[in-house]
Amino acid sequence: xxxxxxxxxxxxxxxxxxxxxxxxxxxxxxxxxxxxxxxxxxxxxxxxxxxxxxxxxxxxxxxxxxxxxxxxxxxxxxxxxxxxxxxxxxxxxxxxxxxxxxxxxxxxxxxxxxxxxxxxxxxxxxxxxxxxxxxxxxxxxxxxxxxxxxxxxxxxxxxxxxxxxxxxxxxxxxxxxxxxxxxxxxxxxxxxxxxxxxxxxxxxxxxxxxxxxxxxxxxxxxxxxxxxxxxxxxxxxxxxxxxxxxxxxxxxxxxxxxxxxxxxxxxxxxxxxxxxxxxxxxxxxxxxxxxxxxxxxxxxxxxxxxxxxxxxxxxxxxxxxxxxxxxxxxxxxxxxxxxxxxxxxxxxxxxxxxxxxxxxxxxxxxxxxxxx
Ligand SMILES: *Cc1c(COP(=O)(O)O)cnc(C)c1O
Numbered sequence: 001x002x003x004x005x006x007x008x009x010x011x012x013x014x015x016x017x018x019x020x021x022x023x024x025x026x027x028x029x030x031x032x033x034x035x036x037x038x039x040x041x042x043x044x045x046x047x048x049x050x051x052x053x054x055x056x057x058x059x060x061x062x063x064x065x066x067x068x069x070x071x072x073x074x075x076x077x078x079x080x081x082x083x084x085x086x087x088x089x090x091x092x093x094x095x096x097x098x099x100x101x102x103x104x105x106x107x108x109x110x111x112x113x114x115x116x117x118x119x120x121x122x123x124x125x126x127x128x129x130x131x132x133x134x135x136x137x138x139x140x141x142x143x144x145x146x147x148x149x150x151x152x153x154x155x156x157x158x159x160x161x162x163x164x165x166x167x168x169x170x171x172x173x174x175x176x177x178x179x180x181x182x183x184x185x186x187x188x189x190x191x192x193x194x195x196x197x198x199x200x201x202x203x204x205x206x207x208x209x210x211x212x213x214x215x216x217x218x219x220x221x222x223x224x225x226x227x228x229x230x231x232x233x234x235x236x237x238x239x240x241x242x243x244x245x246x247x248x249x250x251x252x253x254x255x256x257x258x259x260x261x262x263x264x265x266x267x268x269x270x271x272x273x274x275x276x277x278x279x280x281x282x283x284x285x286x287x288x289x290x291x292x293x294x295x296x297x298x299x300x301x302x303x304x305x306x307x308x309x310x311x312x313x314x315x316x317x318x319x320x321x322x323x324x325x326x327x328x329x330x331x332x333x334x335x336x337x338x339x340x341x342x343x344x345x346x347x348x349x350x351x352x353x354x355x356x357x358x359x360x361x362x363x364x365x366x367x368x369x370x371x372x
Contacts, residue, residue: 011327012354014363015335016147016308017175018197018204019351021259025202028262029255036252044261045252046242051264052208055177055272056192058184062216062233064240065206065260067253070174070195073207075103076231077170077191078141080211081218084108086138089130089167091115091122095148095338096172100141107227112137118340119149119310120300124157131167138218139168139191144182145175147198148338150299150310150347152180159188168215174198177208178267179279179307179351190215196256199279199307201352202263205256209233263352279355280306286350286360287311293367298345307355309348310341314371319346322370330366 013020034041045064053063066073078100082088088109090101093116104111114130116122122142131140140162144153155171162169168190173182179199184192190212196202211219211233219226219234226232230250238247267275283306287297294314297304313319319336323346326332335347350359 009331012332012359012362014348014350014354014359015333016198016347016349017195017351019199019201019349020354021201021203022266022353024266025259025262029203029259031255031258033254036254037246037248041252041254041257042246045240045257048257048261048264049240049242051261051268052210055264055267056173056182056184056208056210057186058192058210058212060184060210060212061241062237063208063210064236065196065208065257066193066231067250068207069197069204070193070207071099072231073193073195073209074099074172074174075228076207076209076233077172077193078103078107078109078139079226079228079231080233081139081168081170081191081215082107082109083138083222083224085110087112087134087136089114089127089134089137089140091127091142091153093120093122093149093151093153094118094143094146096143096146096174097141098339100143100172104139104141109139119151119298121151121153121303124154127158128161131161131165135165135167137167139170141170141172143172145173145180145305145308147175147308147347149341150305150308152176152303152305154303155187155189163188168212168218174207175305175308175351178275179355180276180305184210184212196260196263198349199351199355200260200263200267201354202259203256205253206260208260279350282350282355282357282360283307283309285357286348286363289360289364293364293371298341307349307351309350310337310345311348312345317371319343325370326366330362332363332366334363
């Protein structure tokens with residue numbers, strides 16, 4: 001058969017991302033491409049930024065989508081506020097904390113890590129103690145929703161301590177934004193980034209980021225220029241802000257911006273609280289149904305993400321072959337484990353428009369047929 005996108009078979013995307021994309025978003029992306037300086041496009045971009053502030057729970061002026069996936073915003077978050085020789089504290093209890101560490105090291109930071117077992121939270125007290133031991137740290141970074149394990153990290157206590165210090169609070173909200181509250185301002189978060197392809201339900205390609213006034217001040221007073229030209233927030237601010245000079249930096253991914261705009265419109269039509277409730281309800285339903293079937297939930301009880309469920313199959317059954325059949329026979333995608341959890345668990349995402357009882361029903365019916 002000729003390879004053509006018109007032959008693509010639709011899947012039910014219940015993995016760790018990308019999540020299903022609704023027709024309204026796909027239709028929005030099919031609108032005519034505009035120039036990146038066209039006033040029509042600038043109005044859409046400004047509105048995206050305003051809507052992002054509401055979803056993030058922030059009044060931060062410097063809030064915009066980075067051109068790239070979540071990993072691009074992850075690099076941007078560190079690259080803008082870290083200078084060579086800076087001390088950075090990073091919490092690691094899964095893949096993404098490990099990546100923060102690797103990125104910070106590549107930027108010349110001296111990284112202090114606080115590690116916890118995969119599947120467990122990092123006790124906030126341990127982060128606070130690490131900060132007390134290294135009060136000169138310029139940044140403390142942690143992952144809110146660890147997609148590799150399904151753990152939801154408490155942020156409140158850490159934010160309260162850092163607010164009264166010189167250390168910036170940097171949070172990975174790639175899997176949390178749009179699925180559970182992030183509350184950037186309430187948690188005193190200085191740098192927060194996400195991605196379009198998880199709970200926002202938009203294809204991969206843009207990555208919302210926000211910088212607090214304190215973080216902007218840090219960027220302005222850098223001694224060395226941001227290591228990355230492409231991700232330099234000081235340069236990008238000349239294009240993205242409502243009062244900006246609209247100076248050309250790079251060509252914005254125009255049609256992706258339409259998709260993100262429509263995704264944010266859909267989110268507000270539903271209502272953000274209703275959306276959080278929907279994710280909470282279907283996540284809880286899936287988790288109890290899997291336990292009834294003999295699955296063992298991997299993430300620490302009381303700290304489980306509703307939008308990402310990690311679970312070992314009943315009776316020590318090998319996960320890979322079943323997952324493959326789920327995709328080929330039933331058209332349902334779920335993820336496998338990473339790192340120490342590789343081969344041991346499934347990671348089931350109920351994100352964005354995928355977070356429905358219908359998704360749960362389809363998955364469970366297939367699982368019953370495959371394991372029954
Ligand atoms: C998915 C993810 C990323 C990376 O995002 P990409 O879109 O895959 O580049 C970073 N952090 C977390 C917690 C994620 O789940």
